[in-house]
Amino acid sequence: MTDLVLEQVSYRYAAGGTLALDRVELRVAAGERLALIGQNGSGKTTLVRHLNGLLRPSSGRVLHDGEDVARSSVAHLARSVGLVFQDPDRQIFAGSVRAEVEFGPRNLGMRGAELAAAVDEALAAVGLEAEARTNPYDLGTSRRKLLALVSVQAMRTPVLVLDEPTTGQDLRGVAIVRRAVDEANAAGRTVIAISHDMGFVADAFERVVVMRDGGVVLDGTPASVFGEPSWEALRSTYLEPPLPARVGARLGLGATPTDAALLAALLAAGDAGS
Amino acid sequence: MLTLESVGYRYAGALQPSLHDVSLELRDGEVVGLVGASEAGKTTLCLVASGLAPRTVGGRLYGRVLLDGVDVEPMGMDQLAARVGIAFANPATQLSGVAGTVYEEVAFGPMNLGLSLPEVVERTAAALASLRIEALADRDPARLSGGQQQLVAIAGLLALRPSHLVLDEPTAQLDPAGTAMVADALAGLAGDGASILVAEHKTDLLARICARVVALDAGRVVLDGPAREVLADARLPELGVAPPSPVRLERVAAGARLPAAALARLREALPR
Numbered sequence: 001m002t003d004l005v006l007e008q009v010s011y012r013y014a015a016g017g018t019l020a021l022d023r024v025e026l027r028v029a030a031g032e033r034l035a036l037i038g039q040n041g042s043g044k045t046t047l048v049r050h051l052n053g054l055l056r057p058s059s060g061r062v063l064h065d066g067e068d069v070a071r072s073s074v075a076h077l078a079r080s081v082g083l084v085f086q087d088p089d090r091q092i093f094a095g096s097v098r099a100e101v102e103f104g105p106r107n108l109g110m111r112g113a114e115l116a117a118a119v120d121e122a123l124a125a126v127g128l129e130a131e132a133r134t135n136p137y138d139l140g141t142s143r144r145k146l147l148a149l150v151s152v153q154a155m156r157t158p159v160l161v162l163d164e165p166t167t168g169q170d171l172r173g174v175a176i177v178r179r180a181v182d183e184a185n186a187a188g189r190t191v192i193a194i195s196h197d198m199g200f201v202a203d204a205f206e207r208v209v210v211m212r213d214g215g216v217v218l219d220g221t222p223a224s225v226f227g228e229p230s231w232e233a234l235r236s237t238y239l240e241p242p243l244p245a246r247v248g249a250r251l252g253l254g255a256t257p258t259d260a261a262l263l264a265a266l267l268a269a270g271d272a273g274s
Numbered sequence: 275m276l277t278l279e280s281v282g283y284r285y286a287g288a289l290q291p292s293l294h295d296v297s298l299e300l301r302d303g304e305v306v307g308l309v310g311a312s313e314a315g316k317t318t319l320c321l322v323a324s325g326l327a328p329r330t331v332g333g334r335l336y337g338r339v340l341l342d343g344v345d346v347e348p349m350g351m352d353q354l355a356a357r358v359g360i361a362f363a364n365p366a367t368q369l370s371g372v373a374g375t376v377y378e379e380v381a382f383g384p385m386n387l388g389l390s391l392p393e394v395v396e397r398t399a400a401a402l403a404s405l406r407i408e409a410l411a412d413r414d415p416a417r418l419s420g421g422q423q424q425l426v427a428i429a430g431l432l433a434l435r436p437s438h439l440v441l442d443e444p445t446a447q448l449d450p451a452g453t454a455m456v457a458d459a460l461a462g463l464a465g466d467g468a469s470i471l472v473a474e475h476k477t478d479l480l481a482r483i484c485a486r487v488v489a490l491d492a493g494r495v496v497l498d499g500p501a502r503e504v505l506a507d508a509r510l511p512e513l514g515v516a517p518p519s520p521v522r523l524e525r526v527a528a529g530a531r532l533p534a535a536a537l538a539r540l541r542e543a544l545p546r
Contacts, residue, residue: 014417038449039452040419040420040422040447040452041421041422140312140313141312141363142312142313164420168312168443168475169312170310170475170516171311171511171514171515171516172311172312173312174516196448196449196450196453199519238449238451242519243520243544243545247523251540259522259523263530263532266527266536269536270532270533270536
């Protein structure tokens with residue numbers, strides 16, 4: 001279990017350059033499922049890279065379970081926070097799909113039958129069982145992305161961070177990602193995902209944090225963040241609520257961020273009317 | 275006009291072809307959407323239609339690819355580059371790597387076409403403005419976010435003003451606003467007469483800009499017709515393609531046995 005806290009975190013990539021993060025305050029309790037949304041360049045990726053020490057704040061503090069991690073190595077933090085990059089090719093390095101998945105758990109000390117079982121389970125979860133001996137670069141991009149996801153997931157870190165996990169995935173790939181989020185969270189792990197897919201965000205997450213210009217502008221449930229009172233703030237970041245939220249508002253049914261919420265509201269309104 | 279005549283394609287060393295007997299005709303000013311599951315052949319079709327395969331990746335092409343009636347195979351790379359542009363899903367593949375600023379990156383293509391300096395400047399400014407990234411002009415492309423890099427890569431392509439354009443998931447890393455700007459820019463290019471092929475998982479985007487949509491399955495064209503019909507086709511999910519949001523919502527509602535009045539109310543509120 002790891003509680004994450006960012007305290008007044010600011011970050012500049014280059015001295016004198018733009019502030020990529022500007023005094024960010026964020027607390028994420030163990031076991032939460034949180035989506036991070038915002039315009040391109042708003043600081044989402046920069047923020048999550050602070051969680052495992054890939055980036056260190058220019059000012060402010062990052063705490064894991066109340067402890068400042070400034071002196072902890074990336075290797076140490078990687079035991080708590082597994083980060084899946086947006087571009088799988090920045091992550092994949094092994095000569096076979098199996099070796100790629102084995103690397104993380106092996107580094108965490110897993111061996112023998114336990115390791116083999118963890119790897120088999122991981123490969124099955126993304127439908128790559130038959131590709132264990134394949135070179136990762138002989139897979140298409142979307143399957144390489146799933147491989148990158150499952151390689152990190154196999155480490156079973158208390159926190160799983162996914163940068164744009166559904167990008168480039170077809171319907172089946174999105175369903176696999178969704179299941180991975182559900183399973184990790186059901187096992188008590190925190191899941192944090194950056195996404196531009198508002199439907200996926202509203203469906204799969206219980207908390208949505210909206211970023212603009214390196215800061216947090218909205219933070220709440222999908223119903224509150226995608227509800228009509230938040231639309232002006234959303235529009236300031238050029239985001240649009242998912243279709244069911246817009247339709248629900250148009251029909252005066254309140255906050256209906258998901259298909260299911262919209263249908264339930266339509267049914268309830270029908271019952272009330274009859 | 276971009277024409278594919280019974281095109282098949284096999285990658286070097288592959289046992290099976292990745293494309294089988296694909297025939298397509300993109301008229302001037304037409305935006306055609308390309309959908310299908312991962313590994314159905316969309317990227318391969320983009321490479322073939324832009325003349326990059328087999329030219330740069332090896333393999334074997336069957337059938338012919340024609341730009342305005344001229345076979346691309348014997349064309350020189352310079353002639354090809356002047357006629358057709360391609361955008362890849364991963365902007366890192368696309369950026370030149372030699373430009374120190376976004377401005378130079380976008381100007382790189384028109385410079386290479388041998389255009390006059392005022393023309394290069396005009397095109398670069400227009401391309402940056404159409405995607406609203408003027409503010410990034412002095413930044414180092416390598417230090418931008420993934421989505422910003424994708425916009426820069428597309429701006430570089432727009433500056434070439436190609437008469438044929440092939441885009442492989444051009445908005446994969448873009449936020450909704452960036453996606454909308456790219457959609458507008460493509461519609462603008464088509465309005466100027468370009469023929470455009472765009473492979474995308476975002477069917478909401480295709481519904482907005484395409485008159486026609488083609489679906490691939492295992493390297494073959496399985497659906498080809500007006501966007502409205504193809505995107506509402508009940509077979510799309512089996513093909514690994516998420517239908518546009520309004521289609522999905524209506525289908526979910528119909529499946530949920532909503533009372534007729536509630537269903538009618540929903541249909542009324544859905545965007546057309």
